[in-house]
Amino acid sequence: MKRRQAVILAGGLGTRLRASTGDLPKPMVPVRGQPFLRRQLELLRDRGMTQALLLTGHRAEVIHDHFERQPIERIELAYSREPMPLGTGGALREAAAQLEPRFVLVNGDTYLDARYAELLEQADLDGATAMMVVYQDAEGSLDQPGNVDIDADGVVVAYQKSASGRGLPYLDAGVTVWSREAFDRLAPRTGAFSIEHDVFPALIARRELRSAISPVRFYDIGTPERLAIFEREISG
Helix, strand or coil, X not given: CCCCEEEEEECCCCHHHHHHHCCCCHHHCEECCEEHHHHXXXXXXXXXXXXXXXXXXXXXXXXXXXXHHCCCCCCEEEEEECCCCCHHHHHHHHCHHHCCCEEEEEECCEECCXXXXXXXXXXXXXXXXXXXXXXXXXXXXXXXXXXXEECCCCEEEEECCCCCCCCCCEEEEEEEEEEHHHHHHHCCCCCCCCHHHHHHHHHHHCCCEEEEECCCCCEECCCHHHHHHHHHHHHC
């Protein structure tokens, strides 16, 4: 079977959730009795991923211990722990030897019901350097303004990590598809860096960041309010 790899940024501190969750790593926040990360991994498995590489940092042992005690069937787990906070880009660079030639990168606080195997295939067919999944919040149901714009060819032409002022038409849904070769080419050799601040602008300038529009909304658990919304969705 062809290996289809999801890489999850699972080193978040979850500082905005600590009033209710203590010092847990953000992806391990409980949602209706199960860690969020477990729900995320089960979704990825059910949508065609065969392997997940967890990029851990803060309290990594909590994640390791949970999945050692309670493995998830039919998906292989691997780990890469950053030795110090290195940002989203630095954490991924630390795992370079474990990356597949093409992989899906997922934020550790994002839940998006997407056809992940098909996203990998689409990026391969397009020969895409990188591809960002975006969502258009036409009904205004999300609590954040748009931060992405794309052109008629589906190329990302504008991106703001934290949208401010004028909202752009689309939202970054927390999922990207990458070519390992392209990431290696663009990543600084040393030090901490951010994919959002340091890599996306370079891709956009070269018209190398494509988009895939999600027909369904995504959820994130970065604040107590957003966590509560996702819990209601799960219970429903």
